[in-house]
Structure formats: structure tokens, C-alpha cells
Amino acid sequence: MAGRKGAAKPTIADVAALAGVSVSAVSKVVNGRGSISAPTRQRVLDAAEKLRWSPSATAVALRGARTKAIAMVASRAPDVLAADPHFTVLIAGIERELAPADHGLLLHIVGEEPDAEERAYRRLAGERRVDGVILTESRVNDPRFQLLRDLRLPAVLVGEPWPDDPVTTVRAPAQDAGMAEAVAHLLDLGHRHFAYVSGPEDRVHTVFRRRVFESALAAAGLRPGWMMTTDFTPQDAAMATTALLSPKNASRPTAVLYANDTMAIAGMYAARRLGYDVPGDVSVVGYDDLPLGGVVFPGLTTIGQDLTEIGRAAAAEMFRLLDVARTDETPLPALAAPRLVVRESTGPARPGPGHSPR
Amino acid sequence: MAGRKGAAKPTIADVAALAGVSVSAVSKVVNGRGSISAPTRQRVLDAAEKLRWSPSATAVALRGARTKAIAMVASRAPDVLAADPHFTVLIAGIERELAPADHGLLLHIVGEEPDAEERAYRRLAGERRVDGVILTESRVNDPRFQLLRDLRLPAVLVGEPWPDDPVTTVRAPAQDAGMAEAVAHLLDLGHRHFAYVSGPEDRVHTVFRRRVFESALAAAGLRPGWMMTTDFTPQDAAMATTALLSPKNASRPTAVLYANDTMAIAGMYAARRLGYDVPGDVSVVGYDDLPLGGVVFPGLTTIGQDLTEIGRAAAAEMFRLLDVARTDETPLPALAAPRLVVRESTGPARPGPGHSPR
């Protein structure tokens, strides 16, 4: 019952035959290149419509044109991805630009082993599957940029690059604004003992935000607070928080900042589990402003960035690199700087440091 | 400094020239087809290695072979994706099978408009970009199966299909086991007033789980409880919960089940915000068992399923459909039925229904 028309997929030759013209004529019509009379054009269009024909992407790609596909390689362990929708939101933004321009997004999730990642890139480039690559999570001395350069694959990085890394980058202006605002907010509330729970050490944004964090404290005449490194999982964040707030820790922080929202949420409840009140005993700040932060209780104070817009901007930048005309000519709005979103997880510091639970 | 070798990408002809053989010989070596003497084979392999050559995916695809790419189309609004890592985990599982077999995953995130989705499929099929499609979120009278059949694109559905929908399906056995277990658990704890907060009505799993929920209650001689429909966002779940627990609601439920974990977490804190204790006043149950449920406080009791394994199984099933040999010959373990994971968000029902907050 389904598609009783001939079994095989139609080719440009079928369309030409049905329209009674040559294949060249069909090609010209669909690409608007030569000069074809209106009636002929219409016959071709009708024939294509009738046969449900559209040019084979592989044939077009082989002919030397573009693949019309962009790759994104995410190198995080599955259980990290399982907790944090960060990537999904970014991807949704990328797709918003790609889809209307008829480009596809080839997604690769590779483990954290570095050679697995390199192999993935080599395959992508060697097989000429994609026109470009969007990268995230820049690392210190990231080998990927040089690799992609060698492979002659255009690349766009989302987020902060290591200084002088030669790569096109998309990021909001005033990257440090959010963190600075958060520290100011907490200082206002009387906090003097801080901790920062970061992601892995090799991530540029870990190093970068840590630096902003420390200099904001230094500007207030405070020594850098506690620095905890995690693997980005909420479990690890909970463990780090438990260690920070342990009664054995004589100089417990009263304010803890986390590198993403899910870690902050995990930390917030780890504190509660220990008997601390949030924000009464400990103030908590996240990063990203994902929807979940708005519905937990207490609501999560966090540093917000519009990941969807950042994704769109990255895709648009890739199109610029590839010289692809965006379908929607209206320029994308400028990216907004990260901003502090104050909810309920931050509050006045209790007088005197080193207070105990209960 | 980068790649001072000739600028252009090497082709099979370059390899053949360097090895001093014909292109056919090279092709035979890399595909292991004809009979080639060991020394010749080695020279070819060395040449390929030296030039960093690998066969162009487009050329191979054009030749009539496979694209070596699978598509997955997710049709959820971006803000839903932003909250729920469900898809990311599934995708990670799919990739685990695809990557070693050198297959790519082409991801499309389309809005919820139904024609946008159809267009996406038509493009994928028309352009012959992928060998098959993995579907999720089966809908009632889902038009996609017939469409993909017409387009002759192999499809694998993840999750419960509408009865008699003609599609290859991957799902755990005893789909209703988890929900039944949860209801039994709550009955044991003395609960008699239930609510179910579901996703959109047109999703098959909404209808299906609702039915299991109702029949489990009926088996205990109870009338079906409250049924709330949401758009899957945590915000909507919070609103639904607030309505359920409103003092104006004379027959408030003492146990609420949610269609996913983020909704359950949102619901749990909506209840707390109203002054109810969880699990003291209200018990809460989620679905999926994502990592976050283990770190919130109180820990989320939820119906767990191994989404990563389900993703793997879907990819493996696709390979079976496409007649692609899996690289890892060891058969995948059978999928486990959804099971209740008891944490802290469920507890004994307070005597007497209709209790008030505080």
C-alpha cells in the first residue's frame, strides 16, 4: 500500500525524462544557473514535485561542493552528560541556525580518552564528512586546534580559549562580569569566607573563572578561598561540599560557588543533608541558569548565560567561515554578558565564621 | 608549518602512485576483497599511512554503499530539552554502538510544529543523507512510521509504540513493572490518595503509564486518582503540583508520581514551598533515575531505567536492520525492566486524608 510507485529512488535523469528535457536543464532549473524559459522551468519543477525528487546530498558533496554538515564533538563521560543539560541546550541553539540553512549536525560523543578524540577528528576530516567543526570546552594547551588546522577543517570554539590559541571563538563579552557580580553580591551580604567548586583542572574556563574569582576577592582585601576540583558530576560536587563543610574544617566557607547548576544543586542539598540551612548557614551560587534552578527550593542563585543564543552565534560564525549565506538575513543580536540571577540560595552571612550545623 | 605536504587532500590515486600499483589494487587491499600478495599489501598500507589517506565517505556513499550515518530527530521544544538530560543520555548510549562501527549520528532538533518534523524527514530521505532513523517519543497514531515507510528509510523506535504501529521497537521487557512496583510501594506505606503528573496527552507513554497506574489502583480497590497533564517542563510540573496540593483541594493526594525526574524534583520543591514536608506530608516518585535524583535532598524515589543501555540496544537493532556487522561481537545484555529505586522522597502516609500544610 505504501508508495506503489516504482521502488527505486528517483534520480535527476527520471525527472528530466518526465519533463522531456535534458538532465542539464533540470540541474540548471534547480540551481538557477543558466537561462531556462518559464514554461520549461515549470515543467521541470512539476516533474520534480511529482517524483518527490531532491538532489542526492552525497552526489552533490562528491562533486566538490559542500557536505552541508557540521560536526560537534563532545568529550565528556556519559555520566557527566547524564546530569547536565548544558550540551543539549547548546545543540538546540546550533540547530536553530543550521536547520533552516539545510545543514545537518553530526554529533560525536567520545569518552574522555584523548586519543579517542583525535581519532574522531581524523576520521571526520579524512572521510570529508563535514565542512567544519564546532568545539567546546577548550582545554589548556588544547591540541585540537593545531590538529584541525593540519586537517584543514574550519573550526569554531564556543567559550574562552587559552590565550593566543589560534582559533575562531564565539563568546559573550565581559566573560568575567557574572563571576565578579556574584562575588560583589556575596560581599554585600557580609560573606568573608568563600569556596569555589570547579570542573577539571585542564579546562580553560576552570582556570579562567578561578582567576576572576581570586582577583575579585583580592580586590576586597581577602585571601583566596577554598578551591575544590571535581569531575563535573553532581556526586563529586556533593562530596566536595561535604568536605568543605565538615565540622573538622575550622575555617568553613559561608559561601560556595559552583561551576555549573547541577553541581550547585547537588552542593546545596549536600549542605542541607549535613544539617546546614541554605541560605541561613551557607550561601550557594551556580552557573548557567538552567530552568531547574528556578524550581528547586530554595531557588538557586546563579550566573546566567544564554546558551541557546551562544549556540546560534557559533553556527552563524561557522557559516561566515564557510561563506554560507544565512537564510535569515537579520543579524543575530549581540550576545549578552553573563549576569547574576539572584534567587533564594544566597543570603546574609551569619556573624562570625566557623559556625556549626543545627 | 602545518602540513607542508601538498595542500590538497590525498585520493586513492595518490596512494596507488606512491605504492606503484593500480587504484584497484589499493581498493582491494583496504576492503580485503581480491587476492593481493603480502608484500604488495604492505606497500599499499604504508603508502596510505604516509599520505594519511582514508576513503572519502561521500564517494563511498555515492557508490551505492551506505552513508554510515543514522539520524535521530528530537521534536521537543528547546526549553524542555534545557531541563531534562533524558535525550543526552539516550544519545550517549547510541553513540557507544555507532562510534566503534564508524557510523555517525546526525541529530536534528526540530520544534514541535508537526510539519517541521515531516519536512526534516523528507529532506533526510530525499537527500539520502542517512541509512536509517532512530525515533523516540512515539505519539498516538504517529504519522512518522508510515512516512518513513513511504520514504523507505529503516526506522527503530525507542519506547512503547501505539498498538499495531508497524515499526521495529526497542524497549525493556515488562514496561509496566516499574509503575506497578511504585504503586505497590506506596500502598504498603498506607497511601490511598494518588496523583499522576504526566507529559503531553499525545505521547504514547503518557497514555500507557496512565493506564498501568489506574489498573494498579483499581486492583487495590481504589478509584483512579488525580491526573495532571503538563508540557514536560519543570515549571509546568511545579504549577500542577501547586494546584494538586492547594488547600482548596479537599481530597489532596498524599502521593504524587511524575513522568520524569526533573518534573518530580520540581514538584517536590513546589510542595516544600507550600509548607508541606516531603515525605512527611507528601510522597514523591520520579521516572528515569537520572543522577541528579541521588543528590537532591530528600533523595528522589524514582522508577529507574537504563537509558544508556536502551540507546545502545536501539543502535544495535538498527545495525541488524541494515545488516551491518557490529564490531563488538559480544551480544548486548538483555534490557532490564524498569525498577523502583527507593530513596527518601517516599514515606508512610499520615493518617487521614486531607491534612493541611505546616
Added chain:
DNA sequence: ACCGACAGGTATATCGTTATACCAAGGCCG
């Protein structure tokens, strides 16, 4: 009346790979 320009097409080489058909040389058997 003849030339050139132009509209409206057609024929064909090309992209990189693989499969089919083919071929040459050597060994084995009757």
C-alpha cells in the same frame, strides 16, 4: 544580406571509490 549577440537548450567530463570484467604468468594434470 551578413555578422554578432543572446536565449535556450544539449552533450559530456568530472568528483573518488568500488565492482566487474579482463588478462598474464605460472603450476598442475592428463
Added chain:
DNA sequence: CGGCCTTGGTATAACGATATACCTGTCGGT
């Protein structure tokens, strides 16, 4: 020793679309 198989290759035609080169009328200008 002639015929036939096997080994180790080579030449070439696809795959589907596009761009280049080419052809054929028709019209305008001189």
C-alpha cells in the same frame, strides 16, 4: 604438451549531480 585453474594483478564502467563547452535558432543592427 595443451588445456585449465589459481594467483595477482589492471582497465573501466558505474554511482548522481554539476559545470563547462558546445550547438542551434532568432533577432537587431549595419
